[in-house]
Amino acid sequence: MEHLRSFSGWPPSRPARVVVLDWRHETPDWNQETFLAYGRGRSYGDCCLNENGILIATRGLDRLISFDAETGLLCCEAGATLADILRVSLPRGWFLPVSPGTQFASVGGAIANDVHGKNHHVRGTFGRWVRRFELLRSDTGRSVCSPQEHAELFQATIGGLGLTGLILWVELQLIPVPGAFLDVEALPFHGLDEFLTLSASSPAWEYTVAWADFASGRNFGRGIFLRGQHCATPAGAIEPPPSPRFTLAWVPPFPLIIGPLVRAFNVLWFQKNKAQKHSPVHYSRFFHPLDALGNWNRLYGPRGFLQYQFVVPQSGGDKACREVLDCLRRSGLDSFLSVMKVFGAVPSPGLLSFPLPGISLCLDFPAKPAVFTLLDKLDTIVLKAGGRVYPAKDARMSPASFQAFFPNWSRLENLRDPRFSSSFWRRVTGDRS
Amino acid sequence: MSSERVLILGAASAIAERTARLFAAAGAHFFLVARDPAKLEALRLDLAARGAGAVHVRAQDLAEIRAHGELLDQARAALGEIDIALLAYGVFSDQQRAERDFDEVLRVLHVNFISAASLLEVLARYFEQRGQGCIAAISSVAGDRGRQSHYIYGASKAGLDAYLQGLRNRLYLRHKRIHVLTIKPGLVATPMTRDRPKNFLFASPERVASDIETAIRRRQEVLYTPWFWRPIMATLRAIPEGLFKRLRL
Numbered sequence: 001m002e003h004l005r006s007f008s009g010w011p012p013s014r015p016a017r018v019v020v021l022d023w024r025h026e027t028p029d030w031n032q033e034t035f036l037a038y039g040r041g042r043s044y045g046d047c048c049l050n051e052n053g054i055l056i057a058t059r060g061l062d063r064l065i066s067f068d069a070e071t072g073l074l075c076c077e078a079g080a081t082l083a084d085i086l087r088v089s090l091p092r093g094w095f096l097p098v099s100p101g102t103q104f105a106s107v108g109g110a111i112a113n114d115v116h117g118k119n120h121h122v123r124g125t126f127g128r129w130v131r132r133f134e135l136l137r138s139d140t141g142r143s144v145c146s147p148q149e150h151a152e153l154f155q156a157t158i159g160g161l162g163l164t165g166l167i168l169w170v171e172l173q174l175i176p177v178p179g180a181f182l183d184v185e186a187l188p189f190h191g192l193d194e195f196l197t198l199s200a201s202s203p204a205w206e207y208t209v210a211w212a213d214f215a216s217g218r219n220f221g222r223g224i225f226l227r228g229q230h231c232a233t234p235a236g237a238i239e240p241p242p243s244p245r246f247t248l249a250w251v252p253p254f255p256l257i258i259g260p261l262v263r264a265f266n267v268l269w270f271q272k273n274k275a276q277k278h279s280p281v282h283y284s285r286f287f288h289p290l291d292a293l294g295n296w297n298r299l300y301g302p303r304g305f306l307q308y309q310f311v312v313p314q315s316g317g318d319k320a321c322r323e324v325l326d327c328l329r330r331s332g333l334d335s336f337l338s339v340m341k342v343f344g345a346v347p348s349p350g351l352l353s354f355p356l357p358g359i360s361l362c363l364d365f366p367a368k369p370a371v372f373t374l375l376d377k378l379d380t381i382v383l384k385a386g387g388r389v390y391p392a393k394d395a396r397m398s399p400a401s402f403q404a405f406f407p408n409w410s411r412l413e414n415l416r417d418p419r420f421s422s423s424f425w426r427r428v429t430g431d432r433s
Numbered sequence: 434m435s436s437e438r439v440l441i442l443g444a445a446s447a448i449a450e451r452t453a454r455l456f457a458a459a460g461a462h463f464f465l466v467a468r469d470p471a472k473l474e475a476l477r478l479d480l481a482a483r484g485a486g487a488v489h490v491r492a493q494d495l496a497e498i499r500a501h502g503e504l505l506d507q508a509r510a511a512l513g514e515i516d517i518a519l520l521a522y523g524v525f526s527d528q529q530r531a532e533r534d535f536d537e538v539l540r541v542l543h544v545n546f547i548s549a550a551s552l553l554e555v556l557a558r559y560f561e562q563r564g565q566g567c568i569a570a571i572s573s574v575a576g577d578r579g580r581q582s583h584y585i586y587g588a589s590k591a592g593l594d595a596y597l598q599g600l601r602n603r604l605y606l607r608h609k610r611i612h613v614l615t616i617k618p619g620l621v622a623t624p625m626t627r628d629r630p631k632n633f634l635f636a637s638p639e640r641v642a643s644d645i646e647t648a649i650r651r652r653q654e655v656l657y658t659p660w661f662w663r664p665i666m667a668t669l670r671a672i673p674e675g676l677f678k679r680l681r682l
Contacts, residue, residue, distance in 0.1 A: 020624070023475060024475065025471040025472075025475070060447070063476075063478070063479035064479045064483060065475075065478050065479070066481075066482055076482075087458075088484070249633070
């Protein structure tokens with residue numbers, strides 16, 4: 001039996017048992033409680049954990065079912081990764097409509113967390129591109145869900161944190177692209193206002209995102225705004241290998257991501273990207289720079305780390321962001337990688353989808369007490385501004401905050417498979433069982 | 434390179450499936466044999482979507498020796514000729530059960546050795562007549578030395594090893610262009626090892642599959658996969674019996 005962890009390593013947790021599902025026509029024995037699908041373990045926090053429960057390992061459910069190179073419609077099992085899809089679709093000119101920060105996440109996980117990417121302002125969330133899927137439940141068995149059939153379950157499963165049952169296979173619409181490369185512009189900026197101006201002036205770019213230095217010190221608030229567009233593969237271009245070049249085989253006994261190194265890393269990153277102005281970049285470098293170092297999450301050591309991503313609505317959002325950044329600065333804590341993105345108005349299809357039109361900020365910290373205190377404070381600011389915190393990356397928000405961020409949670413609770421649950425869900429709904 | 438024609442015996446095994454995907458990406462045609470029709474259908478669709486040419490399937494329990502001749506005829510009729518035959522099925526034995534119940538010993542030897550030898554005979558005759566081709570068979574590092582924990586399984590694989598050595602020798606003397614590959618995986622995270630605690634020695638079936646593909650392309654004779662099992666097994670084989678009998682391996 002493998003030890004199935006959360007990507008952030010926090011909180012530490014063990015399921016009572018792992019059952020493996022390798023074939024989509026098979027059904028687990030539902031005689032026990034409670035179940036939760038575990039794909040590739042790429043979600044942070046505890047939404048992929050089921051302390052004292054049963055994890056259904058779906059790694060072997062990674063088959064393709066069909067791919068139409070004329071229409072870009074692809075059908076695959078839910079344990080297939082985004083990389084598995086690209087390997088087949090990209091040579092035939094089709095790309096994922098939405099690319100999150102890693103290509104090693106499973107399709108099922110991408111739906112359960114209704115993930116977003118650097119093109120949210122154009123394409124919306126991953127769930128918008130899902131045409132249908134098959135859901136296996138302990139109570140009602142198998143059903144194919146789409147906006148037309150079992151529409152309520154379809155809506156609840158997208159962003160439903162795996163609680164509505166097990167997703168067996170998925171039909172997904174891909175987008176046509178001219179090649180594997182992107183035309184990328186990197187623009188240095190200082191402070192939130194400049195970032196917002198750059199975002200507002202880039203509506204025609206398919207991808208926009210900003211990396212910012214929110215480690216303590218005098219560089220606080222500067223960053224690099226990146227915008228990109230698909231382009232044809234340049235002649236003679238060398239494609240980087242699809243798998244990581246280096247992999248951390250073990251968790252080091254102490255954290256390697258510590259204050260001074262975080263600050264140095266952020267300075268280097270800024271200098272490196274400032275110089276590169278306009279150039280074609282392979283998609284994996286642009287979308288998944290962290291994938292190049294396998295198991296980079298282990299750099300945080302045995303105690304793991306916390307990610308914190310929130311979004312605040314467009315109006316008043318800048319004020320809330322400024323408040324958050326003030327709070328962070330006063331805390332003296334260093335965020336290793338900080339990412340900002342302005343979300344667009346494309347509606348999310350899921351009941352509990354995270355994105356809303358506005359400004360999103362993502363921070364990460366080692367899991368230590370001062371960080372928990374800070375993040376509780378940030379929750380209050382986000383709540384007051386009418387925003388929300390991303391459950392896929394959460395390991396600590398209070399039930400009261402969660403329920404205020406996602407008032408639809410009780411509708412998901414009603415549609416939850418009675419035998420499915422997660423550590424996250426029990427925590428934020430106050431269910432002690 | 435014209436598209437290869439690949440026969441896979443035990444196509445639903447995790448290692449066979451991952452290996453098939455690598456050949457599918459190069460446009461190979463397949464004839465897949467496994468017991469479960471639902472699994473065959475899932476495999477067929479997957480390989481086709483990955484770029485395979487024709488994918489033929491047959492639901493068949495390969496322990497049934499009498500079906501072997503006709504099975505090969507059907508595969509030839511479907512594919513035209515066969516370029517690569519991968520023998521990938523096998524059962525793991527419950528050693529404790531084998532010690533109590535001789536039927537378990539018979540079952541393991543029958544599936545892993547006797548039925549495999551029958552298929553390999555049929556294949557050898559076909560390739561001899563064709564004068565070229567590749568036979569790749571999955572054995573195990575467990576066949577390198579008998580150990581108290583798994584010696585029934587080990588004996589079945591040791592038998593297969595010796596068989597493949599002889600077959601390689603025989604075919605080489607007659608037709609230098611027939612390649613026989615003995616594949617010896619170590620610990621692989623597959624359904625066969627599902628209930629065993631995982632450690633750093635375990636390899637993914639993808640890793641093993643990629644080694645198999647390379648070994649077929651390079652016409653290697655014996656493949657240890659991952660590579661570190663070669664020195665590990667060389668060390669184990671070098672231990673004298675007087676000492677080895679005292680070890681709990």
